Amino acid sequence: MYKLGIDVGGTNTDAVLLDENLNVVADCKHPTSRDIYEGIMGAIRIILEQSGVDRSQIAQAMLGTTQCTNAIVERKHLAQIGILRIGAPATCAIQPMVDWAEDIQKIAVGNVVIGGGYEYDGKEIAPLDEEAAIAFFREMKEKGIHSIAISCTFSTVRNEQEARAAELCRKIMGEDVHISISSEIGSMGLIERENATILNAALWQVAEGFTEGFAKSLADEGITNADIYLSQNDGTLMTMEHARRYPILTVACGPTNSIRGASYLSHRQNAIILDVGGTTTDLGAIQNGFPRESSVAVTIGGVRTNFRMPDVISIGLGGGSIVRQHDDGSVTVGPDSVGYEITQKALVFGGDTLTATDIAVRLGMADIGDRRLVEGVSPELAAKAMETIRGLVEDAIDAMKLSNEDTDVILVGGGSIILPETLAGAAEVVKPQHFGCANAIGSAISKISGNYEKLINYDVVPRELALAQAKEEAVELAVRAGAIRETVEIIEVEDIPLAYYPGNTNRVKIKAAGDLAE
Template identity: 75%
Template sequence: MYKLGIDVGGTNTDAVLIDEKLNVVASVKQHTTSNIYDGILHAVRAVLEKSGVNRSEIGQAMLGTTQCTNAIVERKNLAPIGVMRIGAPASRGIPLMVDWAEDLKEIAVKTAIIGGGFEYDGRELAPFDTAAAATFFEELKAQNVKSVAISCVFSTVRNDHELEAAKLCKEIMGEDVHVSVSSEIGSMGLIERENATILNAALYKVAQTFTEGFAQSLVNEGVTNAQVYLSQNDGTLMTMEYARRYPILTIACGPTNSIRGACYLSQLKNAIVIDVGGTTTDLGVIQNGFPRESGVAVTIGGVRTNFRMPDVVSIGLGGGSIVRQKEDGTVTVGPDSVGYQITEKALCFGGDICTATDIAVRLGMADLGNPALVSQIDEEFAQKAMDAIRTLCEDSIDAMKVSADDVDVILVGGGSIVLPSDLAGAKSVTQHEFGSVANAIGSAISKVSGTYEQLIDYDKVPRDEALAKARAEAVELAVAAGAIRGTVEIIDAEDVPLQYYPGNTTRVKIKAAGDLA
C-alpha cells in the first residue's frame, strides 16, 4: 500500500508518494494555480506518472491546504451564520464580535446573548433559557441559515448548556445544520474561544468544498481505493468528516507539515525547523517529535482567537526575494519576492531581477539555471546580500530559542538553498535530499491525535484521578479522529495551577496520538 501526500502552499503545490516502509518513492513540485484544484490535479498526475505505481495500490491520501486561511483573510466563501452566547445577564457588557472588522461581521445573520452559563468553579450563573434559545433557532431556520456558533461562559469547566443548546438547535433546524460548540474548539478566555467558534461555523462551506473537491480529483485520476485525510495544525491528520466539523483546525497546517516532515527526514525529535519557500520563511520548533504549540492568542484575518496553533515565526525571506542595494551601499533582501515567477524573472533563468537564489548561485552555494548569467554580480555585493540573509535567519533562530544554548537546526523547503550551512546559535545544520518537499512528506506520514483540555479543581477531584480521566479522554478523542486504539500514546501532558482562581483550580491539557486506522 502507498501513501499520497499533498501540500498546497502559496507558491508551490508539492506531492510525494511513500511506500509501506515510509520510503519516498517519488516527489514533484508544481506551481500553485489560482484554482487550487488544478494545481492539486497536476501534482497528483505528475507524481503518479513519475512513480509508475498502480493507482489501485494507493490506500491513503493526505492533503494540507491553505483554503480556510485564505477564506478568512480574503473574506471569500464564508457562510452566513447565527451566533449565540449563553451568558446573560453576566456577559451582556461585552457585545458579540466586539473587535471584528465591519466587513467580516456581516457573516452573522443574527446574534443573541441568552440566559445561562457558569462560574469558574462550575456553579450555574443562571438557568439555561430554553425558550429564548428555541426562538433564536426558529428565526434562523426561517432565514434558511445552515450553520450556528454556540459559546457559553466557562464552558471549559462545564459544557452542559452548550450541549443542551446544540441538541435543541438540531431538533429545531434539522440534523443537517452545522453546529460549532466553543468547548470543542477553543481554550480559556470567552471572547477568543467564541471568536474561534464563529470562524469555524463560517468555514463549513469551504470545508465541504475542499474535502469533496480533493476526493473527486483523486477519483478523476483513478485513485479510487484511498482513504482521504486532511492535515490539521498540530502536525496530525483528521478524517474528512472531522475536517468538515472543525475546518478551523486546518489553519496553519502548512508549517506543521514541514515540521513533521523535517522530523521524519532528520530523525531529530527536538530542533528548530527553517522552512524556506519562494516568498517567506517559516521557523517552527520540533518538541518531542511534534510542533511546539503557541502559548499566546493568535490573530487570524484580524480576529483574535485562542484555539491551538503552532508556534511559528514568519519572515519575508524566500528563494524569490528581491535583492537591492541602497544609496548608502547597504544591501537588502526582500520582503517582496518574484514568487512562483522565479523561473522567468531571476537572473540565473534569463530574467532581469536579482533574487536571493541568484546570490546563492553566484556564491557557488547552488547549481541552478545558468551560472554564467549571474557572473556579472559583484562578489562584494553578493557577500553583503548573504550577510543580510544570514542576519535575518539568525535573529529568527534567537526568537525561537528558550535558552542561550545552541540548538539543532533543520533546513527544508525549496528555497533552503539560499541559506548558509553555518548559522550562529546552531549546534548543527541538517539538510536532506527530499527536504524541498518536507511539507508533503509531513502530510503523508502524520499520525492522528486527540487533545483534552479542562479546568479541574483538585480539591474536588484528586490529581491522580483527574489526570487518569484526562488521559483516557484524550485517547478516546484520538480514536474518534481516526486513530487505531492500540497505537495511541500520550505525547504531551501538562497541568498548570491557576493562581488567579480560588481553591486549587488547575488547567489540565493532555494530547494523544496514534497511527491511522
C-alpha cells in the first residue's frame, strides 16, 4: 500500500510516494502550470515512472493546494452569495463586509441583518425572525444564488438560531444550496467570524473545481483505488466532501504541510521551520508535532478573519532573490525575485541576474548549474550578500520564538541551499534528507483531526467535567472526519479564563487527531 502526496506551490508542484512504513519511494518537483492540473499530471507521471509501482497499490492520495488563497487574493473565481446575519437590533450599527475592499464586496448579491442573537452567556437577545429569513432566502433564490453565509451573535456559545436559519434556507432554496454557518468555521468575535464564513461561502465553486480536477487527474493516470484527501491549514487532512463544505480551511495549507513534513523528516516534535522557496521564506513553529496556531486575527486578501490559521511569518527571501550592490557599498537581497525564471535568469544558468542561489554557489555552499559562471562575483560581494541573508533569517527566527532560549531550526524547501549551517538563536540547524519535498511529505503523512471550541462557565459546569466532555466531543469529531477511533489522541488542550466576562467563563479548545482509516 502506498501514499501519494502532492503539494501545489506558486513555482513548483512537489510530489512524493511513500510506502506502508512511510519511507520515501520516489519524489520529484515539476513546474506549476497556469492550469495547475497540467503540473499535477506531470508530477504524477514522473513519480510513477521513477517508482514503477503498481497503480492499484496506491491506496491514498493527498493534495495541498493554494487555489483558495489565490482566489481570495486575486479576486478570481469567487461565487456570488447572499449574507444573512442574525443580530438585529444589537448589531445593526456595523453592517456585513463594512471594511471590505470594493472589488471583493461585489460577491454579495444581497445581505440582511434580521432579529435574533444571543448574549455572551447564551441568553437570547431576541427570537429568530423567521419571516425575515424566509423572505431573504426567497429573494436569493429568485436571483439565482446558490451559496448563503449565515452568522449570529455569540453562536460559538449557542448555535440553535443559525441551525434553524440553515434549515429554513434548505427548505426554501433546495437541498443543493451551499450553506456556510459561522459557528462551524470561526471563533469568538462576530465580524471576523462572519468574514471567514462569507469567504467560505464564496469559495464553493473553487473547491468543487480542485476536488473534481484532482480526482480526474488520478483517474486519467490509472490511480483508481485511492481514497482522496485534501490538506487543511492545521496540519491535518479532510475528505473531499469536507473540503467542499469548508474550503476556507485549505488556506495556508502549504506552510503547514512543510512544517509537518519537516517535523517528520527531522524526527523533531518541537522546532522552528524555515521553508525556503524561490521567492519567499515561510517560518513556522512545530509544537508537539503539529503547527502552532496564530492567536490573533489573520488578514487574508485584505479581509480580517479569526478562523484557525498557522502562526507563520513570510519574508522576501528565496533562491531567486535578486542581489544588488549599491553605490555606498551596501548589499541587499530581495525582496524581488526572478521566481520560476531562475533557470533562465540566474548567473549559474547562463543568465544575467545575480541571485541568492548564485551567491550560495560562489561560496561553495551549493553545486547547481555552472560554477564557472559566478567566478566573476567578488568574494567581498558574496560575503556581504551572505551576511545580509543571515541577518534577514536570524531576525525572522527571533520573531517566531516565544522565549530567548535557543531552539532547533529545520531547513526545508528547494531554496534552503542559500542558508548557512549556523544561525544565531538556533541550538542546531538541521537540513534533513528529502528536504526539497517536505511539503509533499507533510501532505502524505498527515492525520485526521477534530477541533472543539466553546465558551464554558465553570461555575455552571465544573472544569474537570467540562474538559472531559470537550475531549470526548473532539474525539467524535475526528472519527466523523475519517479517523480510526483507536488511534485518536488528544494533542492539544487549552482553556483560557476570560476576565471581561462575568462569572468563571473560559474559552475551551481541544484538538484530537488520529490515523486515516485504510
